[in-house]
């Protein structure tokens with residue numbers, strides 16, 4: 192088997208890989224070069240320097256695993272990899288201490304003007320007054336993102352006798368108390384903290400989490416740190432806040448574009464910068480390289496991936512069979528989650544037919560991910576979905592049956608919420624997910640984009656007026672499916688639509704005589 196290492200990797204990791212496989216190290220490849228090369232490889236090992244795009248993944252006909260020697264996977268198109276059945280795995284713990292220590296080092300360097308004073312003295316200047324700094328003791332540190340690194344930063348800041356505030360929608364009050372952190376909103380942190388440090392992944396919900404609005408609330412003595420990912424703090428808004436003296440300084444290790452040679456942040460005297468060095472210690476590099484090499488060896492020799500990002504513990508050959516069902520169950524989770532109102536209480540997932548004989552754990556996880564994403568946003572992933580369901584006291588029940596009536600395999604999700612239940616059933620046809628039933632109504636939907644699910648009475652003059660409402664509001668209908676029912680019976684209609692439907696328009700649809708309920712589902 193062949194492994195391509197496309198970013199620098201410590202020799203300890205390379206040696207492990209070389210004991211088992213043919214290993215090529217080739218750094219600085221362009222997307223085009225990787226597209227050409229990748230089809231020959233079974234594994235790709237990267238750090239943050241390689242962008243693993245959809246185009247590269249589509250060309251990766253033999254690839255079974257992408258190993259990220261480090262934490263951030265924002266440079267990998269994880270959805271495209273999942274779709275192709277490629278395991279994405281990382282080494283989440285190996286560099287956390289180094290990243291936390293770097294954050295503290297940056298905070299101290301910024302507080303005492305160490306880089307500026309160092310440069311000045313080496314320039315044969317002796318300007319002691321110019322570089323008067325501030326103490327951190329007794330100051331408040333706001334930590335946004337209280338995962339592995341955020342928690343380690345908090346522990347160290349606590350040792351420096353700082354007061355701690357924190358924001359993380361997935362962290363319990365109990366955990367915050369253990370860390371000595373007072374939980375607060377982002378805006379409360381912006382108003383009160385003397386230092387603010389971000390330690391979240393870069394995802395939709397965290398992009399620009401500190402923006403103009405938050406900088407406007409800050410004290411002129413506030414100092415900002417980003418040792419997580421460029422883009423979590425809006426760089427332009429930060430530059431404006433520094434320019435206008437709205438805040439006192441910043442220490443930045445990561446940038447939207449790396450290297451950040453055009454970034455305005457490089458022009459300020461009160462900004463300390465490092466070139467993405469958070470994980471650059473001898474210890475961290477050995478840790479992550481060894482950890483990821485062992486993951487790749489495990490996956491390519493028929494074992495599992497301990498830290499798989501996209502699916503838990505699945506062997507590559509099993510992943511190839513399960514991939515379309517993983518997509519199906521995630522989509523079904525999303526649909527079920529949008530067809531009920533209120534808090535989810537119980538999810539019953541049934542596996543029928545051939546699929547019941549497979550390892551269905553990843554399918555349950557992806558159903559939960561789809562479901563919870565509807566309530567919690569894109570911070571939910573395949574790794575945290577089961578824990579999040581548990582912490583929200585959502586009961587998860589699986590059942591299996593070897594029989595499946597019409598299709599070789601079907602999956603059903605029955606979701607209970609506030610006394611209502613909703614059942615969604617689906618199958619895979621030619622690798623594409625298909626929804627085959629909603630409650631008792633048999634349907635035939637290839638789910639995509641935005642859909643309106645409308646429960647209605649099967650009689651003339653219901654579907655027409657419903658479509659008229661959408662038409663007069665300039666909403667194009669690109670597909671329609673009506674469930675089978677006797678005349679006068681109740682059934683489900685599913686309309687694929689090309690643009691968003693506002694609540695008032697949906698309300699108008701609901702008022703059409705014969706429409707019993709209408710819900711918008713967005714995938």
Ligand SMILES: NC(=O)c1ccc[n+]([C@@H]2O[C@H](COP(=O)([O-])OP(=O)(O)OC[C@H]3O[C@@H](n4cnc5c(N)ncnc54)[C@H](O)[C@@H]3O)[C@@H](O)[C@H]2O)c1
Pocket residue numbers: 262263264283286287290335336337338339340341358359360361362390391392393396397418419420444445467468469470471570
């Ligand atoms: N500078 C470096 O070289 C370096 C080194 C290692 C890691 N990192 C980066 O540091 C970041 C944190 O890594 P980690 O290992 O601590 O990750 P982690 O997954 O352990 O923690 C991330 C935390 O962010 C929280 N979070 C998710 N969505 C949120 C939201 N909307 N608002 C607030 N919090 C939210 C999660 O609940 C989680 O607790 C990542 O972006 C990673 O890529 C950078």
Ligand SMILES: O=C(O)[C@H](O)COP(=O)(O)O
Pocket residue numbers: 238239240260261262263264286419467469470471
């Ligand atoms: O997410 C990470 O692990 C860090 O940003 C480190 O990235 P690097 O491996 O490119 O140093």
